[in-house]
Amino acid sequence: MINENKPLYIQIKEYILQRIKDGTYKPEEVIPTERALCSELDVSRQTVRRAIQDLVYEGYLYRVQGAGTYVFDKKLNESKKSNNIGVILNRTADELESKLLSGIESYIEKHGYTLTFMNSNEDYRKEAENIQKLKNNGVAGIIIMPSENQQDSSAISDLKDENYPFVLVDRKIKNCETDAVVSDNIDGAFQATKHLIDLGHQKIVFIKNRYTITSSIQDRITGYKKALKEYGFEDDEILFLSYNENEKNDDQIYDEIYEYITKNKITGIVALNDYIGLLIVKMARKKNLKIPKDFSIVGFDNNEVVKHIEVPLTTIAQFPEKIGYHAAELLIQKINNKNSNDLSSRMVHQIYYPTKLIIRSSTQNI
Template sequence: MTKDKIDRDNSKFIYQQICDIILNKIKNREYKKGKLIPSERELSNELEVSRYTIRKAIEELVHQGYLYRVQGTGTFVYDTQGEKENKKNNSKQIGVIMPYTDGVNIEILNGIENALDGSDYTFILKDHFNDYKKEAEIIQFMKSQMVDGLIINPAEDQKDSTAIYDLKSEKFPFVLVDRKLQFCHTSCVMADNINGSYEATEYLIQLGHENIMFLKGHYSNTSTIEDRITGYKRALREYGIEANDVFTYDEQQSRDKINEQIYNHIEKNNITGVICVNDIIVIDLIKMSRKYEIKIPEELSVVSFDYTDKIKHLEIKLTTVNQHSDIIGKKSVNLLLEYIEENNQEKEIQQIYQSCDLEIRDSCKSLD
């Protein structure tokens, strides 16, 4: 067998030549569909190129749908024929892809499980840890497992990813949950974050607060966050409050730095009310209040989204916006099964907004 070589005088990038070599081996059945290909180290030694270049080529082929990765095992050739055979066998399985399996996502999963209970369908769960590259790999893995459809809570940063757009182009049944994507108009089920945030802000205004801060992390940039900011600003505007204060901090800093940044901003701007974008952010706020001995609600009123297990056991019972994540999970299943059972991903796109409720507890105080 002739050894494959990289032509360094070729106008093609080296990683593109590697892609061609791998594709030829798939075509010639040296790399068999559904089977493991050599490791990055083995390919690096064979082709006499860096592992970084091998990795780039593999990532490109994963993105194109020729390969998929399984964490801790390796890289496999995507088996489209196996998928066709499985469709004949009617697997009745859906894939669920989440950023993390905690907090709100646990509630969504509970809803998914309840909706599938008693049906013929089961589900496979994978986490992408907010990494769009990992998400793309999982999508290919799920398809290799011949799932009938996907429910996806997408990674935050999608600017360099086409994995979800490709699903739409392929007419593969899928539904997004919790957040939508600006570049890809598709079916999704999410909370009515604009009205939920509006109601939270309105509540603080009616308690006499005008210096109200919206607190978010630097790494929180999704349609969900944008909608919550929109609702906050709309309430201030409609009540004639000109100032709006969206404060963003780097949540990956040290605890002391986080405490200092939040405290200084509150003191400098005479903030009396805070809306926290989620449970993670409100925990940072509570930790800051402990350090600087700020009393809630006597000195600072606080509203947060998501009454999850993380915050249910805090010393203060927080007023929260309840987005009914379990219902979101149930509705996502119902919508996906419509697409699967009718075999019609081209039916009208549906964007379902689940109404939110403001649960008033003990973390807000009237200024009157």
């Protein structure tokens, strides 16, 4: 099989492609593993991997995390083309995600598209599986809220390499520059921190749970740090508390937060999100602390619940319905321009939607 005038990975690619065409590797069936192909063809795994990757990019194969590489049934899927949009979110029970979905639906219904929704439950393997299911069902494009832990998943980067129409919402992916519509989390956290500084607070801590990987969380941390730096705080005055809700129950978390803020004489708290803000309010109630007398707190999201607790929470409002609406708008533009030779149709578009400080009863002058 060796042809010295042709790169080896190209020869492997042609070998696999020929077996797809002659029916040895049948549509929607798994092909031999990389290890098996290496043994059969006496080549390196890197060579086989590159050949398979090219065939994935060209739409002949697709990968399912933990299950293998499958033959893509092009004839079947060409017959399924429709005005249907796929949407993959994490937990639609969350207020933010239900509003994202509402915004997406609002736009696509006006433009003659239907919607197929799938839930990934923050599982990158489920996300990869859902992406392939939607492609197999012939959706015109996909809107994705990436799962927290991407690990070694290449499902989203594969979409980019294939020039498949998709848009990310709420979060971006490190080292994968692609179309996305997200909140301006840096500016939101900056506003939250600046609000506390303007009220005279000098001991301000950023409190989060264990998650730190997503772009939205990293951007909020960046915004908090940026505000402190711009207002003259030193490095040792940039304070963080992170707890792991998988290892501790609520009472243990309350104790951890209480001990930290009392030991460090904290007067201001920037919470990663409103759920953490609500947890801190519950902690204060249990420990007989008064908000905002003993400390002020700012949340993030403007969820409905924090408007109606005993101390309505000052927070940073996001606008997920508008984010979903603009994500759908951007996706349909990409679908319509998919075969265009216009350079602008291949440009990456990232929209940062403004946030807004909502002042309520949980903050006051020190």
